[in-house]
Amino acid sequence: MKRLAAGLLCVCALPATAAAHVVDEYLQVAQIALESDGVRVELRLIPGAQLADRIFALIDLDDDGLLSPAEQQAYARRVLQDVTLDVDGRRANLALADLAFPVRREMNEGVGVIRLKLAAQAALGMAGDHRVEFRNDHLPELGAYLANMLVPASDKIEVLRQQRDPRQHGLRVDLHTRTAASRWFWGAGLGLFGLCLSLVVGRVRLSARTRNRQVIDPGCHGFDIR
Amino acid sequence: MKVTTAALHLCVLLAACSRPTAQQQQNAATAGTTTAADATARTVAAAEAFLATLDDGGRTKISFDFNNQQKSKWSNFPVGVYPRNGVRWGDLNATQRDAALRVLSTALSKRGLQKVQQIMEGDEVLKAAEALHGSGPMGSASAGTPMGGTPAGGTMNATRAGGRPMSGAPMGGRRAGAGPPTDMAGPKFGRDEYYLAFLGAPSLTQPWMIQFGGHHLAINVTMVGRTSVLTPSLPAAQPAIYKLDGQTVRPLGSENDKSFALINALDATQQTKAILAYQVSDLVLGPGEDGKTIQPEGIKASDLTAAQQRMLLDLAHEWVGILNDEAAAAKMAELEAGLPETWFAWSGPTTNGSSAYFRIQGPTLLIEYAPQRARGSTGLDLDHIHTIYRDPTNDYGARLVHR
Numbered sequence: 001m002k003r004l005a006a007g008l009l010c011v012c013a014l015p016a017t018a019a020a021h022v023v024d025e026y027l028q029v030a031q032i033a034l035e036s037d038g039v040r041v042e043l044r045l046i047p048g049a050q051l052a053d054r055i056f057a058l059i060d061l062d063d064d065g066l067l068s069p070a071e072q073q074a075y076a077r078r079v080l081q082d083v084t085l086d087v088d089g090r091r092a093n094l095a096l097a098d099l100a101f102p103v104r105r106e107m108n109e110g111v112g113v114i115r116l117k118l119a120a121q122a123a124l125g126m127a128g129d130h131r132v133e134f135r136n137d138h139l140p141e142l143g144a145y146l147a148n149m150l151v152p153a154s155d156k157i158e159v160l161r162q163q164r165d166p167r168q169h170g171l172r173v174d175l176h177t178r179t180a181a182s183r184w185f186w187g188a189g190l191g192l193f194g195l196c197l198s199l200v201v202g203r204v205r206l207s208a209r210t211r212n213r214q215v216i217d218p219g220c221h222g223f224d225i226r
Numbered sequence: 227m228k229v230t231t232a233a234l235h236l237c238v239l240l241a242a243c244s245r246p247t248a249q250q251q252q253n254a255a256t257a258g259t260t261t262a263a264d265a266t267a268r269t270v271a272a273a274e275a276f277l278a279t280l281d282d283g284g285r286t287k288i289s290f291d292f293n294n295q296q297k298s299k300w301s302n303f304p305v306g307v308y309p310r311n312g313v314r315w316g317d318l319n320a321t322q323r324d325a326a327l328r329v330l331s332t333a334l335s336k337r338g339l340q341k342v343q344q345i346m347e348g349d350e351v352l353k354a355a356e357a358l359h360g361s362g363p364m365g366s367a368s369a370g371t372p373m374g375g376t377p378a379g380g381t382m383n384a385t386r387a388g389g390r391p392m393s394g395a396p397m398g399g400r401r402a403g404a405g406p407p408t409d410m411a412g413p414k415f416g417r418d419e420y421y422l423a424f425l426g427a428p429s430l431t432q433p434w435m436i437q438f439g440g441h442h443l444a445i446n447v448t449m450v451g452r453t454s455v456l457t458p459s460l461p462a463a464q465p466a467i468y469k470l471d472g473q474t475v476r477p478l479g480s481e482n483d484k485s486f487a488l489i490n491a492l493d494a495t496q497q498t499k500a501i502l503a504y505q506v507s508d509l510v511l512g513p514g515e516d517g518k519t520i521q522p523e524g525i526k527a528s529d530l531t532a533a534q535q536r537m538l539l540d541l542a543h544e545w546v547g548i549l550n551d552e553a554a555a556a557k558m559a560e561l562e563a564g565l566p567e568t569w570f571a572w573s574g575p576t577t578n579g580s581s582a583y584f585r586i587q588g589p590t591l592l593i594e595y596a597p598q599r600a601r602g603s604t605g606l607d608l609d610h611i612h613t614i615y616r617d618p619t620n621d622y623g624a625r626l627v628h629r
Contacts, residue, residue, distance in 0.1 A: 022598055022599050025507075025599070029510075031518065109412070109413070111303055111307050113514075144507045144508075145507075146506065146508065148510050148520045149521040150520055150521070151519040151520065151521055159521050162523060164502075164503065166505060167505060168504050168505065168506075173521075
């Protein structure tokens with residue numbers, strides 16, 4: 001009883017609806033994968049429970065309480081209009097690769113996840129420096145944003161720097177791509193440099209030894225032994 | 227009555243922890259100290275003893291194949307919003323609960339079990355708050371069983387003990403917007419709403435897994451021979467501070483305090499590297515994000531002093547040390563070896579008492595600590611915290627199973 005009383009005393013200090021998961025924001029999570037032939041973006045859009053009706057109404061255009069495939073496609077296109085991807089300063093054509101929508105009940109409870117898979121072609125496999133810039137401006141008055149770069153699957157792509165705005169609407173990534181050819185080039189170059197270095201060192205040592213013999217060996221009588 | 231029941235459980239647990247079995251005594255005499263193999267043997271014995279307390283229906287509910295999709299079906303959300311499978315804590319009788327506690331107490335450390343129990347007690351406080359304030363956050367009232375409610379009759383009611391279809395199944399390819407399934411009753415809170423499941427049969431040699439969780443808690447312990455793995459696991463808390471029997475309880479208090487101590491131990495240059503210039507509103511790799519690795523950010527541990535590195539490891543131990551001491555020691559050695567490639571990132575104010583997100587990321591580690599934003603406010607809520615503990619190379623013991 002004492003235990004319960006203590007618990008309830010504490011409860012009085014809790015705000016109303018203390019169990020609140022965030023219910024009044026539209027969480028929008030972007031995960032970006034860099035590949036040698038392009039960029040893949042997975043968007044997870046999770047309306048808080050208080051926003052479920054509002055977001056559902058945006059999707060359910062005919063107001064029949066169901067999200068038809070056509071309505072899902074239409075909403076995905078709307079999101080796509082609010083999302084941009086630039087690669088090396090040029091706008092990339094992000095296309096919808098896959099989509100999945102939750103049922104109404106899941107959205108009402110704040111656990112419904114709209115998943116959109118987007119893809120754009122980009123020559124990130126080309127050796128050199130690249131810049132990828134992603135931005136999501138979908139429903140900014142409601143949104144809370146996360147934008148993250150996945151570790152590239154290819155070890156040729158090295159992420160150098162990431163930058164975000166304070167609310168994570170945008171993510172800019174600077175990266176460098178090494179190709180097998182460039183690695184061979186650098187490997188061969190290093191080998192050649194090593195060979196030259198050893199030749200120079202050998203020559204210097206030989207010269208030094210020769211000078212020493214000229215000084216020490218009186219039998220040479222000052223003649224150059226070369 | 228509930229106080230008595232809880233006290234009885236605590237006594238049984240303490241007795242179980244403090245009184246070694248004949249086999250344990252023999253092992254200790256042989257080895258001079260406990261080993262990882264002892265921990266596995268203790269846990270297997272406890273799991274088999276628990277299974278023996280269940281009837282056929284209960285054993286069916288708790289048992290899954292090791293590779294069953296159930297493995298990844300855990301969440302921070304409450305039961306009723308995200309249903310769990312296995313046997314429900316509230317449906318276990320006193321004997322069964324004692325046996326279940328013994329499973330947890332052998333798989334986890336003393337502090338780990340305490341943390342789990344404090345998270346569950348916090349949910350009980352939340353349940354009382356929901357009852358007091360009426361409608362829940364997700365539009366429906368709490369529908370949990372009474373506090374500490376052990377069913378009369380002494381046996382588990384297998385028909386109520388989980389086993390319901392998961393509503394969080396993949397969403398593609400179906401017409402969205404259908405009405406709710408009849409088994410959904412809105413969020414349920416309280417210590418009764420936690421579920422225990424085994425994936426694979428308890429074994430000294432073959433892989434198997436203990437899954438225990440509910441609202442704000444997911445404990446996944448994979449055992450492969452003498453090795454135990456705790457990743458992925460999700461210890462979270464709401465409320466993050468409450469009073470129980472006159473004592474202040476902070477399930478994740480050490481995590482909070484050690485993190486602030488660490489960020490304030492960094493000099494200005496180090497803080498510039500560690501502190502991210504953007505808000506992080508939730509876990510990046512929370513439930514459902516298995517198999518992903520994000521690009522690390524923040525300050526590298528190689529840029530920390532030896533003392534700061536020790537603080538970082540000590541902070542990580544708050545998660546690693548949930549697991550039994552033998553397995554935790556092995557994991558800490560692994561983290562120490564990977565320390566030069568480990569990163570620490572921070573987002574938010576640096577004054578203890580404020581809310582800040584942090585992340586520790588290394589070759590075999592990802593820890594995130596994410597206070598949640600309070601409704602209607604623009605700041606983060608110190609009283610509602612999500613955390614995640616992962617190993618990108620070894621979630622669910624993948625590295626060991628595929629060896």
